[in-house]
Amino acid sequence: MSTRRLVAHSVQALARYRLRTCFIMVGSLVGVAALTFVVSVGQGAKRKMLTTVRQIFGESSIMIGAGGHQMMGGPRPGAARLTLDDIEAVAKALPEVELWDAQQTMSASVRRGDATATARVLGQSERSERVRGRSVSRGVYFDAGAVKRLERVALIGETVAKDLFEDEDPLDAGILIESVPFTVIGVLEPFGTDLHGMDRDNEIVVPVSTLMRRLTNVDTIAAARLLVKDPQRIEDTAREITRLLRARHALAVGQPDDFSILTPVEVQRMVGTVQRVLSLYLPLAAAVTLVVGGIVAATLMLASVNARVGEIGLRRAVGAHPQDIRLQFLVETAVTTAGGGLGGIVLGLAAGQLVATRLELGAVFSWSAVLLGLLMSGLTGLLAGVVPARRAARLLPADALR
């Protein structure tokens, strides 16, 4: 008996049952694909999140948001009572605060000639260049004088520049933000998308005073960011700020804060939670898919082997050794599970790449996911394909043929 001939024969046998072979392959494919996809995207997302967090939230900043009990969301108008004076008073009272910047935002339609766009308009101070660590790539940042004089100057993001100016030079050109004329004096450094999937290049930065007076006509701010001198004492500083703001807002004991404070320590806690979701629960969900797919494949294999006990008996009758039978089913199982497993890896990675490209995540190839997927589908094949076939091969041929 030639092993090579027997292997070829086994592969031919699979080809005769294309549909069944396909279903078995799909069974192990879905699980491996899900696992590969989730783990590779999850790791990419984790990495992206950490870089973004570092990008927007250094270890020495404290964020104050208007409205209580919310983190990283937009302001709630009803609860917004935070003013520029609040922040200024806090900064004055605490020498630990090195630098601060207040921010008010709005979504606005922007026009230049026939070209229109919708962008997020951020009102910030001249200090935001340092506090938020984002400067201009072309032109100049506005200065303190511009903020004081409520000047109508704007720094536009790359997306806005592209929407309104295409290839033209935007510097010194006039644009209309909600029908108010502004002059573009700079183009913001590119940022990309942030954690929420928001395009941070579709932004316009104007002096906060100009935004509050000429565009939104409010006297509250949405958020502020404070840079502290000593990152080690950041929690203490945050507590101080809370005390001062509660006093200024005349909140009684037991009343909840009408603002929220976010420190890097808190961000790390949140990131930790998200990380657990990404690196534990999502793969767990994928593993469930793997198990379900495995069970489907196992059921089909088991049914197939059971239906072929007669065939096994016949092969034994015409001279097959039990080990020939084992080899045949091993080859059949290896081809289907490896085929399904490899297909799953390719599909999972391809889907991961697709999603990663759309979300600018940069998917990570994960050997551990691939190995786990292959191991599981191999195990399925072994338990449902090879073991019952071994058992049938050990039967007396007379019993197998019955």
Added chain:
Amino acid sequence: MIELHAISKTYTRPSGDTVHALSDLSLRIDRGEFVAIVGASGSGKSTLMNLLGLLDRPTEGRYLFDGRDVASLDVANQARFRNRYVGFIFQVFHLLPRTSALENVELPLLYSDRASTTGLGRRALEAVGLADRLYHTPSELSGGQQQRVAIARALVNEPDLLLADEPTGNLDAQSASEVMDIFDALNRSGRTVVLVTHDLAVAARARRVVRLKGGRVVADARPTEPKDALEEVQ
């Protein structure tokens, strides 16, 4: 060629009862014989067939094939023995579905240690008159044709012994007669044929008829004329 000495086969049913399928059976079959084993169902004729082909092991007794004790061979050597010396034909054909006649016939060659197997399958199919059906799958063949494919498969390794268990049981009279013609021809060309049947018309084509009852030989006749043998055991 075949000598069975005091063979017994006992099964234990799942219910715990023991069944004596064969008790103390002795039988001798010489090279070139054409033997029909007849008997009512439950008489042990299929068990005898399985033991002759080493598809099953006797509980007691000795089975000598060409003087060699084959019942005590290990699993690998039993497989080799079946491959080289025995060709099986079953009532339900046992052909692999979706597989061409030629590939079905060549199946025993897959497990043989012959150096060259080229053309053997084709020749075996020609011998049973199916040269024009090489690439038909079982579902494209009639029952009679399927059984002829199975006979070709039994012949492909040129075994000394052909064992047929109710080979005509699933066939119409016409096909059955054709299949028996093939057995007849094979026997005339020197092959030893043992077939199990409960159909006396089929048994009448054999040259020796052995009748079993309750796991024992109750009649054994081998006169010159097959028809007389049948009458004798009846």
